[in-house]
Amino acid sequence: MQATDTDLDGLLERSPAPVPARTLITDPDGLFPRHYNRNSFMFPHSIGAADGFTVEGVAALASRLPQTDEYVYWSNGPIDVTARWEDGRAEKHSLQDTIRNIASNNSIVILKHTEQDPVLGPILRQFLAEVVERSGQQMRDDVVVGEALVLIASPNRITSYHIDAEANYLVQLVGDKTLNVFDPSDRSLVTHEELERFHDGDYNGAVYKPERQSDAQTYDLRAGHGVHIPTGAPHWVQNGNNVSIALSINYELNSIDRVSRIYRFNNRIRRYGAAPTAPGVSAWRDKLKLAAASRLLRVPNETGTAATWTP
Known part of the structure; x- marks a missing residue:
């Protein structure tokens, strides 16, 4: 029996046509495989406020996460490039007050394991997968586990100088910042002794050397772009004159675990x-x-x- 126009209209309402998958990262110059975990580089992406990454969206995300140090971190009050991670946490505001007043309270909030969130998790898991896809088999064979962190910070807020044990892709969603990234292979900048302390649990182990600031690769990082920060590459951030929302897309690697x-x-x-x-x-x-x-x-x-x- 032939379907009528009315029947077809009803079927389409019940079963909408699938929407083609949206590509989040483009890499026309092959930067991801060429510089994987060796050199920093900037790349374009298509995630932003329209995907739910607003102050209100971040506040809602924070309320859905377990309220433990494993999932949430925040720091209030002024810090400088040499600050330690524990600075600004002694007499802090509540998490929700910090996010609600982020435009004026000189704070930073880091929400962890957000790839598991039921609302924002799907797009974050897709981003995690696309980074690996762009980087190729060398990364696919190296990755142990991936994680997406959401960062929201006040205008002009500094993220102090530090290194990470993971391969990191810092992705700007809202606002802008100046990102300073240093050479991860320069042992006159980060010594073996500093790396020993860092890998043994002192996450403040890398010491900022102001006389070496001119050696940094400086990125004007704006919404719609991200920067790859290799494992162990020292970096620090100066936010622009606006609220910043960003992702830190991190991967633990077999090659780094051994070292x-x-x-x-x-x-x-x-x-x-x-x-x-x-x-x-x-x-x-x-x-x-x-x-x-x-x-x-x-x-x-x-x-x-x-x-x-x-x-």
Whole structure:
């Protein structure tokens, strides 16, 4: 029996045509595979306020997350480029008050594991997947787990100088900032001893050297663009004169886990007067240290047990 026009109209109302998948990242010059976890670079993307990343949307997201340190971090009051992560947390405002008044309270809020959120999670998981897809098999074979953090910060707020244990893609959604990224391979900038302390749990381990500021690659990061920050690349941020909403798309990597365990082992034996060789200098020493570390050390995991996304 042939369907009438009325029947077809009803069928279309009940079963709308599928919408083609939206591409979030473009990479016409092949920057993702060429510079993967080695060099910083800027790239365009298509996520923004229209996808729910507004002050109100971030406040709603924060209310849906567990109210524990594993999921939420915030800091109130002025800091400078040398500040430690614990600064601005002694007498802080509530999380919701901080977000509600973010335009005037000189604060930053970091919401973690947001790829699991029922509302914003789907687009964040797609972004996590597209980064890996753009970077190719080298990254697909390297990734252990991925995580999406949402960051909201006051006008002119500084994010202090630091390094990360993960490969990071800082993605600007609303507002703008100046991002300073330094060479991750320069051991005169971040010494092996600083890396040992960092990988052994001191997340303030990298020390800002103002005389080296001119060595930074400086990005004018605006909504619609992101920057890849390789593992261990020192960086700091100065927000523009507006509220900033951004993503920090992070990946724990097998290749970095190995180096991290060696650095942590080196830090422990340095306390007893040893002068350990750095990772990569001696293959047989690295092998022995990894074997010893697997027996003696519990390697800290900054993302904890909550990170679940895998490619």
